[in-house]
Amino acid sequence: MVRQGISRRAFLARSAAAAAAWTVVPRHVLGAGQPAPSETIAHAIIGVGGMGMGHVGYVKNDPIGRLLAVCDVDAQHLARGVKAGGCEGHEDFREVLDRGDIDVVHVVTPPHWHALIAVAAANAGCDVWCEKPMTRTIGEGKYVIDAVRRNARVFRLNTWFRLHSGLYGLGCEAKPLKKLIEAGLLGWPLTVRVTPSTGFGWKLGMWSGRTNAKPEPVPAHFDYDMWLGPAPYKPYFAHRTHGSFRGYWDYDGGGLADMGQHYLDPVQYLLDKDDTSPVEIEALAPWPPHPDAVGLWGRVEMTYADGCKIILESGEWGDPIDPDPPYIEGPKGKVFKGFRTEPADLKDALATLPDPAPMISEFNISVKTRRPFGLNEGNGNRSNMLVHLANAAIRTGRKLRFDTVAELFVGDDEANRLVDQPMRAPWTL
């Protein structure tokens, strides 16, 4: 579909003057309790596979959300999404962006497409709700940040644990931990351990790729070339795609990339590291990695300049892991799974401690007020980088040093090849 006329999108500011330009449908026409269209937010979902269907649910359950379109390169997924969404369907995300009536674009494709679609959506004047990991490589993150900010858009990732909800098997939320830390009760620096023993399973086996798969015919309903997009062509077999793409470096980064931002973004928040990255990263994993299929790892240790550390353990490879290490450990105190603390009465202080700085935790508020969501393109990119720093150490098999300002590895060209990876034409950032 050729883009029309002068502008890609009639971009309407959320001001009184602009609101007058809408044809406002009186409430009584819509029925009691219905928000008027000018108060609702129009959504489109790009990628309606497994996770995409979850996004259909998000919009359907949002009283001011209207789902106008879904998009997929698999005709069967698309049909299913159209049916569930009760909306229009598109095969090409560029058609979705051309519509001109979408406020929020959900990017629910595999990660190798995230940056391209997020940037295109921001350039089209849409806000972005992006799946994790935010991008497939470290280098792509800055393009998303730039596009979002240049176009004055709001951006959120589909993770939320620094904002609310229990931290998986840990047994508490981020907020009380943040209060303890900000009050200095644990001391500084801190070490955080993200392992099955502290309540975080990495699902490595589930998301390993196959090294021996034979090519299969591409199903007629599946546009494999478009699904690949910027990724290099490799002969098709089903395991590359849909439910198992996480097992292939070309599209994602295994279990570490799957759960990484869910687990590590709240850690980054707790350690007050939203504006920086670790300076040293080291992994224990088999070596060399397979060029195509993601495999297992045992441990990754990431150290910040001020001595804070994040330690990842999988328990799925290598030596047995400590069954009960502290989740957070500082010179003055520790917090274990189940919110056990040392000293034991650390929690008692919580009642009198001030709350941490407030964050916007409802995306609709960001969309309407234009103020950044609590987990946005800036801090979200930093936790995205944690995932890829870890994978870089796993793939190179070396202790890596990272320049947190230049966002490049120090003295390691090979690791830097993983940072900026050129895309298959015609796709480029």
Place this chain on the structure above:
Amino acid sequence: MRPKDVRMIAWCCFALLPFALFAADGAPAAGVKDLVAALPAAKAADGQAIAAKIVALGPEAIETICGMLADPETGGDAKARFALHGLALYVTRPNAEAERAMFAGKVLEALAAEGRPEVKAFLVEQLQLAGKDEAVDALGKLLCDDRLGDPAALALTRIGTPKAAAALAGALGAAKDRRLVAIVQALGVLRAQGAAKDLLALAKRGDPTLHRTALRAIANIGDASGAEVLAKAAGPDGDADRAFATDQLILFARRRAEAGAKDECAKICRDVIAAQDDAGEAHVVCAALRTMAYGVGADAKNDIIRKTQSENTIIRETAKSLAVRCGMMPDEEGFTCLFNGEDLTGWTGSVKGYLVEDGKIICLKRGGGNLYIDKEYGDFVFRFEFKLTSGANNGLGIRAEKGKDAAYHGMELQILDDTADMYKNLQPYQYHGSIYGVVPVKRGHQRPLGQWNVQEVIAKGPHIQVILNGEKVIDADLDAYIEMKDGVPQSKTDHRAHPGIKNPKGYIGFLGHGAHVEFRNIRIKEL
């Protein structure tokens, strides 16, 4: 045994050693195959040691492994793929150029002899890691191949040398359709100046994908010759996808500014802004404003300030945030940004002792000294954020005389890591936030070391207030702490002369004392 016999036996063993590496059937490959079978290893160090052993076996070993590759229909070559990929990673470590060259040479030989497209693709992928100029010719010849054109273009992009760019440009004539698009994209990514003129012609061709890719490449290369075609594409008689073309024009403006053509950048951005009169393209105006702000700097101030009055909310907010970030406008009512986030414009004194990085002013450990804002202030509200390192000692001078010790010729508000062991026995008027030597501070309100602290200093005549992380830690009338002795003000607290403490105005600055301290978000409102 006699020594001579020992030497004879030793010599025989030595001479026969190479044969010991061969299997009983005489094939030289067996040692290699055992090594390949041992990959991946459980420890990176072991894996790299195995890679080293393979490399030590020489070029034939690489050749053997290449020979173990199978096409995916046949399969069974996972180990060989682990090994070749591992070798590509291994030989590209620092200071191993000879090994890399040997490896790349053998991969090229295998590529030349190989017939199976998927195996060739895999070999080209290893050249994406390990190839340099020696691979360019062979890769250039693959650019028009349907299967291998993309991986070859990516390999040449990775190699990125002038020779690689020339090989890409050289294939422009013969390539068609997607092959041509891939080459044009690679030239754009490489910012190949030499191809700029060829791309102008390609941008005029009918194919929309080629046109877009060429526009993008021309914009990214940023050669002056691209101005006309980009302006036309973004103009009213230009592309159907005018928005894309405008994005490329804005990118081009940024590149022109980077090349030193700031006036050209400003003109392009102004033209783009002027062309977006209706509210329909607010995001384009924002993009152009931002490009101007960062490309052109202070000369863009009027354009940005003008847009802070825009009727359009988005444009107004973007312009305001740019003005703040670039030190052009107050962020809070009545406040002026003192630090533009980019450099020490507006600051004077020990500029070499401080570093600007990532929106912060950093006092260097082996640097420091007194860094002043180049203007005197009398009564004011001063706000800033700071982050300490262990044992840090710094200070905020206010109403200070340049070139003198601000603590006595003005005032010094202490900046200190209160938690450091070496400071455990200080006086209350020496801890963080205190008016050094004069007014003791209410302690205990610093954030844990390594976290950012927020501080506000309100100076109105003799009334000084310091608010640290929301808590008022100093609320002092200086007159209560001073007595005159022989016409010179003296602190009743440390019993020393503080000649400058009653200065009605003076300089504000950071007083570095040899520790790494970071500052950001520095602004002031005069009262």
